[in-house]
Amino acid sequence: MSDPIVTLTTDFGDSSPYVAAMKGVILGINPHARLVDLSHRIPPQSTAHAAHFLAASIPYFPYRSIHVVVVDPGVGTDRALLLVSLDGQRLLVPDNGCWTELARKTGRTPEVIRLSTQRFWRHPVSATFHGRDILAPVAAHLSLGMELHDFGQPVTHWVRFVSPEPKIGKGRVEGEVVLVDSFGNLITNIPGEAVAALGDGTRVQVGDLDVPGRVRAYDEAKPGALVALTSSFGTLEVAVVRGSAALRLHADAGTPVTAISDAHG
Amino acid sequence: MSDPIVTLTTDFGDSSPYVAAMKGVILGINPHARLVDLSHRIPPQSTAHAAHFLAASIPYFPYRSIHVVVVDPGVGTDRALLLVSLDGQRLLVPDNGCWTELARKTGRTPEVIRLSTQRFWRHPVSATFHGRDILAPVAAHLSLGMELHDFGQPVTHWVRFVSPEPKIGKGRVEGEVVLVDSFGNLITNIPGEAVAALGDGTRVQVGDLDVPGRVRAYDEAKPGALVALTSSFGTLEVAVVRGSAALRLHADAGTPVTAISDAHG
């Protein structure tokens, strides 16, 4: 049996004593836990970014991995904290929708527990840091082999992140940028198949600006070229070869992107 | 028995080949060591920041964890390197006071060894990188089960970081910012209890500026509001809801903060 995997995703920043404290709390309860940093640079309090980040990374992890997510603008208010079991993964999350895009993508039905069993929490519970005082110790106890229902009661309602759906119309698909990667590549919510269905001469626009190139891989065009391609997530991506499309186009999450069939142009 | 935990705290930056080299050295000696990154972004050569960072995070780790700290402006001079055993934790540190705030907070008596047994070091010892050549290999050998006194002689004098003490006067407490977190929240050295003792109408000032709001948790006020609250360290904190108090107030470590009872205003 391998040691239990516990991943961490936060908006605390890499230099944060808050991350260090959470690692200490988890290992203090289960020194066998195998900590894996996913990201500590989710844009502050951006549950939308967290939603896309988790959907893009969690599915690869092995069965029974535990994922602690602390992107929590509502800390200390009465928002719930949840333990979600979904497609073999277990997540510990604030009830702010950060995990529901992952659920939508997997198409599986989650089992959701609202955390309430206070004997697994650190006391006194800080009003500003439930990651350290509730989520981390619950994750550690879960990694020791406890059952979902030990931590609270099942619930059937929770906050959902409403992912913007692309509009697939006649001869065109309208979507938007959902994630900017660290190269400045623009990852959209437009499925690659929807673009392919428009035919060979499809034009791609970011806002009002035409993206002239179409490639399969970055280096098929020259450095500096603005190109559209299929992202590693299977969706339409706009990139500048060896540069940043986000900087070039002043684009960010939410920027509209359209694919237009040449026949309808 | 779980694998030994060895944490790393440096000012090398996340991208540093120095961090990578230290990880290699530790694993090269003890491949069972369980490496945990705490921070590699301590502000360059800031022993004060390191002191507060370690005091805020080390106490959560399990008994017999090993913590390697490389914030070392005096590398290559005759400052000593220490192995500190404190409240069940073991630290490998330059003798620059980076660990004494942790000792003060725990209230326990440390056992301190000055590293001198050179057969555990890498040779030749670089004049600029004792982290790789002395602290990392000593940490790795310690993780293999060697005893404190194998590494050098006990000492009873060391450099102390003098943490600024808040002045608790009649109707007011004067302190300062000791840590700015990655959200720009200002963590002070003023105990939450000292503020509570001033009574309900207490005013908080950062420099000359009044902090209008008092909340228990960030989201009790509107985005953009400047508020005072109790930090997750139990001390007075000043924050901008979903913003940065450090940027708004041009505040940093050392900025004076005062809590004033309304009765004495």
Add this chain to the structure above:
Amino acid sequence: MSDPIVTLTTDFGDSSPYVAAMKGVILGINPHARLVDLSHRIPPQSTAHAAHFLAASIPYFPYRSIHVVVVDPGVGTDRALLLVSLDGQRLLVPDNGCWTELARKTGRTPEVIRLSTQRFWRHPVSATFHGRDILAPVAAHLSLGMELHDFGQPVTHWVRFVSPEPKIGKGRVEGEVVLVDSFGNLITNIPGEAVAALGDGTRVQVGDLDVPGRVRAYDEAKPGALVALTSSFGTLEVAVVRGSAALRLHADAGTPVTAISDAHG
């Protein structure tokens, strides 16, 4: 037997869902793998930086460590992917020379396999992310104990990174900056012994500018002093004490550096 060590070096940025996905893929295949982050901040697509980074860090790791390197401007084109066995280390790399400086430094003969056994890959293979779909799963299978030749055929030709060689002339050595660390220290390719051979009164120049100080360790000079010393890599380094030589001198990788014997000045 200890768990297999798998290190990660990429240019994806610390916040990247691509790194998180690769970690998931590796652990999904071998949950016993012990992941170690080396750097995710190699300057985007800089194989030269990666070459120096790997040469400076990989040699410290224990025998049979596995190192996954994704600095891959040519992803999706017909550049090969390689499994390199070198001096006890195993590397999974794009064929862009990022590993050959390490080979040159160790002086050992590498065994090189061109990855071709597709049953170890994730399918469909993305045209933009071979790190997730080929390198990560091959690393994970290798960590399970498979043999080199299971993954493809041996090759004897590969792309070499041509490291700039210092010119050692009569009374002078001409080299360049090869790495800037996070403090802004300038690490050159000039061997410390070559400088020592020039004698005591040797002058060091960065471009046309004289470096006035010579020290063994940073703190032998005052804060702000511009000094030359021997780096922890054993090469000539130029630093500003408690400051950044890169900023002060507007220097970067490639900036010429010269050491001149006083007798020949």
